[in-house]
Amino acid sequence: MPRRFRINAPAVASEIIDGEAVIMNLRSGAYFSTRGSGSLLWSWIEQGIPEDVLLRALCQSFPDADGRAAPALETFLAQLLEHELIREVPLQGPMPSPEPQTRPATGAPFIPPVLEVYTDMEDLLLLDPIHDVSEEEGWPAPKPPEEPVPPS
Amino acid sequence: MPPASVSVILIVKDGEAFIAEALQSVLQSSVQPLETLVIDGGSSDRTREVAAGFPHVTVVPQRTQGLTQAYNEGIERARGELIAFISHDDRWLPGKLDRQLEAMREGPALEFTVTLVRHFLESGASAPRGFRQELLDAPVPGFIMETLLARRRCFEVVGMLDPTYRSGSDTDWFARATDLKVPHLLIPEVLVEKRVHEENASLLNRQSNQQLLALLRSSVQRKRTLS
Numbered sequence: 310m311p312r313r314f315r316i317n318a319p320a321v322a323s324e325i326i327d328g329e330a331v332i333m334n335l336r337s338g339a340y341f342s343t344r345g346s347g348s349l350l351w352s353w354i355e356q357g358i359p360e361d362v363l364l365r366a367l368c369q370s371f372p373d374a375d376g377r378a379a380p381a382l383e384t385f386l387a388q389l390l391e392h393e394l395i396r397e398v399p400l401q402g403p404m405p406s407p408e409p410q411t412r413p414a415t416g417a418p419f420i421p422p423v424l425e426v427y428t429d430m431e432d433l434l435l436l437d438p439i440h441d442v443s444e445e446e447g448w449p450a451p452k453p454p455e456e457p458v459p460p461s
Numbered sequence: 462m463p464p465a466s467v468s469v470i471l472i473v474k475d476g477e478a479f480i481a482e483a484l485q486s487v488l489q490s491s492v493q494p495l496e497t498l499v500i501d502g503g504s505s506d507r508t509r510e511v512a513a514g515f516p517h518v519t520v521v522p523q524r525t526q527g528l529t530q531a532y533n534e535g536i537e538r539a540r541g542e543l544i545a546f547i548s549h550d551d552r553w554l555p556g557k558l559d560r561q562l563e564a565m566r567e568g569p570a571l572e573f574t575v576t577l578v579r580h581f582l583e584s585g586a587s588a589p590r591g592f593r594q595e596l597l598d599a600p601v602p603g604f605i606m607e608t609l610l611a612r613r614r615c616f617e618v619v620g621m622l623d624p625t626y627r628s629g630s631d632t633d634w635f636a637r638a639t640d641l642k643v644p645h646l647l648i649p650e651v652l653v654e655k656r657v658h659e660e661n662a663s664l665l666n667r668q669s670n671q672q673l674l675a676l677l678r679s680s681v682q683r684k685r686t687l688s
Contacts, residue, residue, distance in 0.1 A: 322670040322673075322674065323674065324671060324674040324675070324678075326674070326675065326678045327678070329678075329681075331674045331677055331678045331681070333670075333673065333674060333677060340677045342678070342681045425681070427677075427680075427681070427684075429639055430635075430636060430639060430677075430680070432602040432604050432647070433604045433632050433635055433636065433639075434673075435601065435602075436578075436601050436602060436603065436604060436605070
């Protein structure tokens, strides 16, 4: 069963700048920069693309990737999960997009995705008193109320 | 050795409600500032009159626009060997300057010190939208202008605050200092209290996520260049 992921907003925010994804985790105070095919994958993950489609799209974009694409994708996803930048979500529900906007194969060589991790500014990022508020989830995400126990 | 001279820079616009408390708190160290520059961004209330009643205070009408430029104007005018900062709605705790000066005497290589900061909710006020409530529970490291005591030359090494960041330019300044490995110390004591209220400009004008990500991107590029 392929996995699907969601960005851990609002604690995690990101932007693609100059072709690299810059990602920050405001709960841990760590921030990240991607290299290689990382920003492409990150933009697809943001769209909620399932893992099997990610792999297919990666292979279409980089025909020279051969057998390197699958382990590279698996490692990258494991790193994103380890740093709590994404979380796994159930596959049920409407698929946001069956296929990502794959870029046409340009002949550029496949460069495995790399996630660079920086932890030297935790004190700066954890202090920041006000963050953009997600209309969907708010900040900080309130604890959901306990389900009332139905009378027996 | 005579004590180092300190310029204090206070940024304000329409701050008559709290500025007296802030200026009073500056005087609660045995070391008195050489000068307190009140950079006034065009107050229409009694801010200037209140400020002028305190010792060592010079009220400076701001020539430029915005918080960042107000800080830069203050830094350019400051005559002290060291520069400290306070917002009109914050208060320093007694001995703040003494404690930081002592740390910098004991560590002569230190270019700046910051302290812990405690946020407190003004009586009857509510926190601005998006404020992280957990900050009211415990003190946090204050890498912000209001805790900073920096040698003046530090602003030559790190540079001035960058006005291209519409807000939150202090985070960018501390990021640049970190990347340049400028020696500094976080004094693990609460020496500044930051008042949380609906109109707190230094809280409301914090950077958007977009600006924060842009300055982190700049930091990544600096690190790659410096390494």
